[in-house]
Amino acid sequence: MxxxxxxxxxxxxxxxxxxxxxxxxxxxxxGPDAQDLADWLDTAVWTLAMLRTGLNHRPTAYTDATPTKSQWHIAVRDLYHLISRIEGIRDAAVRHHQADGGSINDLVRAMDCAKSTAQSRRNKILGSSPSHWENWAEVDGGPENRPPKATPSRKTN
Known part of the structure; x- marks a missing residue:
């Protein structure tokens, strides 16, 4: 499916x-993160359409098709919420990839970049403690009282 x-x-x-x-x-x-993430993804698509056309294609009874300061505020707010969480999810995925034996060549293909860039990105993640948002992705976010799960080693070997 x-x-x-x-x-x-x-x-x-x-x-x-x-x-x-x-x-x-x-x-x-x-849990409730599903609804928040979906809402922020929707904002990303809405904002991209406004940036490309210069118009708000979701006018309401209170607004016309010209994007307003308030709508740009919503876009900025939601995109910052989304980006920080996406970065945490990405960093946790890179950490898990490494822990499960993933190679730099795998990352080159996944990141669509030069080998040195992939290695540098991975080393930056593995060389630091998990960020607040990486912890949110694995431990802190989601429903309360969920059972603990195994996480990859945080070593930089």
Missing amino acids: ESLSFSYDSPKRGGVDITLSLSPEELAAL
Whole structure:
């Protein structure tokens, strides 16, 4: 079963509906973070369309199609929330990749960059303690009282 689907000619807005489907286990692991992340991803798409067209394609009864200071405020706020969490998720994934025997060549393909760049990025992550948002991704975020899970070694070997 695919977790991402696109429904064109959406009856809701006439464009496309993008649906992210979560399993019961994924939903249990994410808890309320699922709704926040989906909301912030939606803001990212909305903001990108405004940047590319100069128009807000989601006007309301209180706004017209010209983006307002308030809408840009929402965009900045939500994108900062999203980016910090995405960086934490990414850093945890790099740490797990290393712990599970992932090679630099694997990272080169994943990051689509030069070998030296991939190695530098990995070394930066492995050479430091997990950030607040990396801890959020693995330990601190999500439903309370979830059972502890095994995490990869934090060593930089």
